[in-house]
Amino acid sequence: MKKFWILLLVLLLAISLTACGNDDPPPVEQEQQQEQAALPPAPPVSVDPPPDEPDITVMLDDLAAELAAAFGSYNGQPLRWKVLQVDAENARALLISEHVLELRPYHSSSDIYGWQSSELYAWLNDEFYHNSFTAAEQAQIITDSGAKLLLPGQDDVINYFAADEERIGYLGEDTCQWWLRDAGAEDGYFMLVDDSGAVYSNGSVATSSYGVRPLLWLSLLQLEAPLHPLARLDDEVPEFHITFTDEIVISCEVSPATQLLLQQIPDQYLILQADWSINSMDDWKCSGDNDWADIFDIDYGPSVCLVNAGETLVQDSILRSNYSMPEENGYAEICYGVDDNGNGYLDLANNTIYFRLRFTGTVGETAIFSPWTPVFSIGGTGGLPGTDEQPDTDEQQGTDEQADAAGVGSGAPEGWSDNEYTRLVPTPDAGGTVLQEATIAVLYTIDLDWSMEQGTEYAKQLAAAGFGEDAADKFAAYGYIDRTANGVNVQLLDLFGKVNISIMPVE
Numbered sequence: 226m227k228k229f230w231i232l233l234l235v236l237l238l239a240i241s242l243t244a245c246g247n248d249d250p251p252p253v254e255q256e257q258q259q260e261q262a263a264l265p266p267a268p269p270v271s272v273d274p275p276p277d278e279p280d281i282t283v284m285l286d287d288l289a290a291e292l293a294a295a296f297g298s299y300n301g302q303p304l305r306w307k308v309l310q311v312d313a314e315n316a317r318a319l320l321i322s323e324h325v326l327e328l329r330p331y332h333s334s335s336d337i338y339g340w341q342s343s344e345l346y347a348w349l350n351d352e353f354y355h356n357s358f359t360a361a362e363q364a365q366i367i368t369d370s371g372a373k374l375l376l377p378g379q380d381d382v383i384n385y386f387a388a389d390e391e392r393i394g395y396l397g398e399d400t401c402q403w404w405l406r407d408a409g410a411e412d413g414y415f416m417l418v419d420d421s422g423a424v425y426s427n428g429s430v431a432t433s434s435y436g437v438r439p440l441l442w443l444s445l446l447q448l449e450a451p452l453h454p455l456a457r458l459d460d461e462v463p464e465f466h467i468t469f470t471d472e473i474v475i476s477c478e479v480s481p482a483t484q485l486l487l488q489q490i491p492d493q494y495l496i497l498q499a500d501w502s503i504n505s506m507d508d509w510k511c512s513g514d515n516d517w518a519d520i521f522d523i524d525y526g527p528s529v530c531l532v533n534a535g536e537t538l539v540q541d542s543i544l545r546s547n548y549s550m551p552e553e554n555g556y557a558e559i560c561y562g563v564d565d566n567g568n569g570y571l572d573l574a575n576n577t578i579y580f581r582l583r584f585t586g587t588v589g590e591t592a593i594f595s596p597w598t599p600v601f602s603i604g605g606t607g608g609l610p611g612t613d614e615q616p617d618t619d620e621q622q623g624t625d626e627q628a629d630a631a632g633v634g635s636g637a638p639e640g641w642s643d644n645e646y647t648r649l650v651p652t653p654d655a656g657g658t659v660l661q662e663a664t665i666a667v668l669y670t671i672d673l674d675w676s677m678e679q680g681t682e683y684a685k686q687l688a689a690a691g692f693g694e695d696a697a698d699k700f701a702a703y704g705y706i707d708r709t710a711n712g713v714n715v716q717l718l719d720l721f722g723k724v725n726i727s728i729m730p731v732e
Contacts, residue, residue: 282313284485285445289318292365292443297357299326304357309385309440316446316486316493317367319385321377325396325403325436332431335413340376340406343431349374349439364593367442375440376406379416379424389422394436403436446486448595451477451497451539451582453707453716456603458573461720465542473603475499476540477582479532483595487534495532495584499543502579506600509581515594532584544578573604579665599729600665642669646728649711651686653726660723668729675724677704683724684717 293306306320332343340346354373358366366373382405386392394403402425405416409428417425417435429435454477459465462474477497479487487493502508510518530541579602584595637643637652640659646669657673664670675683684700687693692708692715700706704719709731716727 282311284482285311285313285316285318288445288447289320289443292318292445293320296320296443297359297362299353299357309381311445316444318443318445319440320443321381321385321440322438325394325401325438327437328396328401328434329437330432330434331404331415332413335430335432337413337431339408340415341372345376345404345437346372349376349437353439365444367444369442373441376404377438377440379405379407379426381440382418382424386422392418392422392424393420394418394438396436401436403438444593446493446586446593447482448495448584448586448593449480449483450596450598451584452480453478454580454582454598454601455718456578456580456601457720458603459542461722462540463721465540472542473544473578474540474542475580475582476538477598479537479539479584483584484534484537487532493534493586495586497530497532497539497541498583498585500581500583500597501544504577506579515592577602577604577663599668601668601670602663602665604661638673641671644669646713646730649713650692650715650726650728651683651690653683657724668727670725670727672720672723672725674722676722677701677719677724680704680717680719680724683726687715687717 289308289311293308295303296306297304305323307323308318309321310319312318329345329348331337331345337343350373354363354366363373369375382392394401400420402417402419405418405424405428407416407426407428409415409426411428413431414428415431416428419425454475457474457476459472459474462476465472465474479495483495487495498511500509500511502510530539532539579600581597581600583597586593638655638657638659640662641647641653642662642664644664646667653673657675657679660672660674662669662671673679681697681701684697684706687706687708688696691710693699693706693710696706696708696717700717700719705717707714707716709715712730714729714731716725718725718727
């Protein structure tokens with residue numbers, strides 16, 4: 226009996242091992258595998274390469290070449306330059322004039338022992354500098370060793386020119402020897418590049434007249450003006466809201482080109498400057514010489530805030546009213562008042578504050594500036610600055626067809642201005658009250674007591690008039706759109722309980 230159970234166990238084990246060793250799939254699975262094998266292979270998945278990141282080196286090389294083609298003028302002709310080096314780390318380029326400017330002595334006597342004491346040095350950095358470059362161009366020239374303009378040195382012409390032929394100087398169509406700044410073999414002698422382009426290290430006496438080819442470092446940190454400038458009271462900006470005082474919050478955006486430069490240049494930052502004028506555009510605090518009226522303290526001054534790499538939106542407060550005794554703190558002249566409880570406030574119902582913004586930075590020892598933004602404002606009752614006039618509407622821009630396409634017609638809220646720009650956009654319906662309206666030069670701006678939903682409905686009108694099919698979706702998502710069509714730019718901005726419409730013509 227025992228043998229029977231052993232034999233039975235061995236037989237079951239053999240059957241089990243046979244089943245485990247069978248790799249053939251069931252019939253249904255076999256059919257599926259055959260069908261899949263008969264199908265053509267799937268095409269490879271196409272993956273688009275990521276878009277190329279902007280190359281700061283290429284951008285600076287292109288900018289240097291563009292500036293070198295015409296920077297400054299001399300004797301009524303544009304000055305052309307040769308780019309010797311682009312220093313991407315510091316966003317600057319080393320340039321030398323492409324041709325000899327004129328023949329001049331190094332000095333009126335041989336009794337001279339250094340380049341910086343020469344009359345040629347003085348001429349380059351005074352008469353030539355001031356007569357050949359505009360104020361904006363002068364701001365781009367970087368001070369090097371105390372000078373704006375230099376003569377090349379021996380090392381410069383050896384390191385930056387590969388062969389003698391490249392150093393040959395021309396005055397008109399004739400070859401010309403030209404000065405270097407290094408001392409020659411004798412006292413009162415200075416080195417030259419001769420007619421063949423070779424460096425003549427013995428030099429010539431300073432009283433001789435040879436060609437002049439200036440050398441300069443040029444800043445490539447080209448700052449674009451802040452984008453989309455705006456002024457609001459702090460209670461319209463949640464992160465700035467302070468219950469015991471009023472302050473104006475200014476905001477702007479940093480352009481992509483400026484952001485790129487900030488990201489690539491180590492330790493570089495910008496300062497956002499805000500300038501203002503009260504009830505006119507004739508009382509700016511910053512003069513044309515970049516001198517500021519001495520009435521500032523802390524964040525009331527021109528240096529409002531720092532802008533670092535990576536920042537795309539800049540917001541900061543300015544002109545805050547003191548919650549008690551503002552006049553004693555010297556703020557009465559910028560239209561502050563005191564209520565019955567002695568608290569300060571901004572009297573914007575009866576006054577208008579005009580603003581303009583710009584960025585400034587420093588390259589080496591040189592301050593550089595972006596252009597100012599267009600003027601924008603807060604407060605007031607509209608009209609041209611300092612007058613009761615409205616823009617002349619006799620000369621209309623655009624056509625009746627454009628106005629019809631924009632949906633302009635009756636039913637606008639009282640206070641909506643009828644001018645050559647507003648006729649090119651849809652007219653808001655009368656379902657809102659005008660809180661404030663102003664025309665500043667070519668900018669028309671109006672605040673309506675609209676909800677976000679009413680603003681979105683108006684964005685739908687803009688979309689129908691050609692200002693982008695996604696206008697309503699973008700406004701609903703972000704509370705802001707900036708669109709151009711029909712010869713005008715329209716910005717729509719949700720301000721938490723009111724909506725601002727800004728209209729400006731475009732070329």
